[in-house]
Amino acid sequence: MMSPPANIRRIGVLTGGGDCPGLNAVLRAVVKTAILQHGIEVAGIEDGFQGLIDDRVRPLTTRDVSGILVRGGTVLGSNNRCNPRRYHVGDDHEGNPVYRDVTDRCVEVARRHRLDAIIVIGGDGTMAAASSLVEKGLNIVGVPKTIDNDIVGTEISFGFLTAVNTATEALDKLHSTADSHHRVMVCELMGRNAGWITLTAGIASGSDVILLPEIPFEMESVAEFIDARMTKGPGFAIVAVAEGARMRGGEQVVARTVHNSPDPIRLGGIGQRVADGIAKLCRVETRTTVLGHIQRGGTPIPADRILATHFGYHAIQTLMLGGRNRMVVRQNNIFGDVDLLHAAGKQRLVPEDHPLISAGRAIGISFGDGVPHSHYPTAQPAVVV
Numbered sequence: 413m414m415s416p417p418a419n420i421r422r423i424g425v426l427t428g429g430g431d432c433p434g435l436n437a438v439l440r441a442v443v444k445t446a447i448l449q450h451g452i453e454v455a456g457i458e459d460g461f462q463g464l465i466d467d468r469v470r471p472l473t474t475r476d477v478s479g480i481l482v483r484g485g486t487v488l489g490s491n492n493r494c495n496p497r498r499y500h501v502g503d504d505h506e507g508n509p510v511y512r513d514v515t516d517r518c519v520e521v522a523r524r525h526r527l528d529a530i531i532v533i534g535g536d537g538t539m540a541a542a543s544s545l546v547e548k549g550l551n552i553v554g555v556p557k558t559i560d561n562d563i564v565g566t567e568i569s570f571g572f573l574t575a576v577n578t579a580t581e582a583l584d585k586l587h588s589t590a591d592s593h594h595r596v597m598v599c600e601l602m603g604r605n606a607g608w609i610t611l612t613a614g615i616a617s618g619s620d621v622i623l624l625p626e627i628p629f630e631m632e633s634v635a636e637f638i639d640a641r642m643t644k645g646p647g648f649a650i651v652a653v654a655e656g657a658r659m660r661g662g663e664q665v666v667a668r669t670v671h672n673s674p675d676p677i678r679l680g681g682i683g684q685r686v687a688d689g690i691a692k693l694c695r696v697e698t699r700t701t702v703l704g705h706i707q708r709g710g711t712p713i714p715a716d717r718i719l720a721t722h723f724g725y726h727a728i729q730t731l732m733l734g735g736r737n738r739m740v741v742r743q744n745n746i747f748g749d750v751d752l753l754h755a756a757g758k759q760r761l762v763p764e765d766h767p768l769i770s771a772g773r774a775i776g777i778s779f780g781d782g783v784p785h786s787h788y789p790t791a792q793p794a795v796v797v
């Protein structure tokens with residue numbers, strides 16, 4: 413066992429934002445590396461930053477994390493409605509939300525539990541929330557989490573590959589039923605502003621149309637493509653659409669607004685709109701599937717277990733090497749770390765000239781933007797997420 417630096421004796425760990433497969437695998441790696449390799453104590457903070465506000469902090473032992481590697485979700489609980497800088501304390505008499513800055517309270521609870529640093533496992537919103545605690549003097553090391561794979565500074569976040577696996581399986585299943593009934597099956601996938609899941613699962617499943625938030629589509633272009641496939645092609649089609657996709661000149665489809673969330677917009681409904689548009693313009697039968705939170709659940713696939721273990725281990729190593737306010741990342745297959753604020757509140761979108769889009773166009777996939785695939789420039793050497 414290595415002896416800990418004098419300033420790190422005890423750390424906290426929390427999981428923030430929407431859950432995703434692999435959170436428990438990171439927790440396990442963090443707790444085991446901290447205790448077994450460095451002899452430092454670990455405290456688990458429940459339900460993200462909410463646990464700091466409510467003082468729900470408990471010791472974690474290696475026993476507590478034994479057997480959780482393969483479990484979906486997070487044994488600590490999570491929360492995507494809690495930003496300590498803008499904490500929702502209730503509504504005024506007119507029903508408007510009232511917010512308060514509770515960062516001092518978080519710092520006080522962290523100090524009371526003698527936390528020399530906190531490992532924060534979360535996405536861009538969680539990193540943004542963490543930055544407000546960094547400003548108050550807490551030392552935080554972030555671990556990038558999201559199925560959307562849109563965190564700036566890292567080529568991949570854990571949870572993404574499992575979500576792609578789940579989405580691909582769903583699209584594969586829609587294929588056979590679309591074929592049998594000569595229908596157009598539209599599947600709406602997660603991905604608020606970044607279409608990584610839809611692009612990757614769409615390509616992996618052989619979807620015919622892929623609609624991404626980054627490439628506004630035209631209903632007429634989609635319909636023209638579908639019409640040709642239904643009349644001159646195999647007579648069925650699969651459309652993979654990201655929840656954040658929108659028609660050119662149009663807006664994203666909002667399902668609801670969650671007022672007490674740091675990121676209040678919840679998208680949903682574009683799949684049905686696309687299916688209705690196709691049915692109307694092509695006079696074919698369509699069906700819509702919204703895969704939803706199934707993409708966030710379940711056991712992480714082996715690649716995510718490995719990635720999560722790497723990230724958890726690396727977070728502790730970064731801390732023990734004196735890192736302050738860093739986020740662990742992977743770039744070009746190498747693990748490293750960047751300034752925590754680098755990723756806060758930003759998103760890594762799919763570039764329109766991404767090699768996978770070029771490859772998709774080359775093999776005849778429509779991205780709904782009317783770009784004739786046969787005229788698209790040759791793909792760059794592929795570096796896939």
Ligand code: F6P
Binds near residue numbers: 430535560604708
């Ligand atoms: O950020 C991950 C994500 O899964 C998005 O793709 C989706 O829009 C959102 O979370 C849904 O969040 P909630 O858990 O509030 O429904």
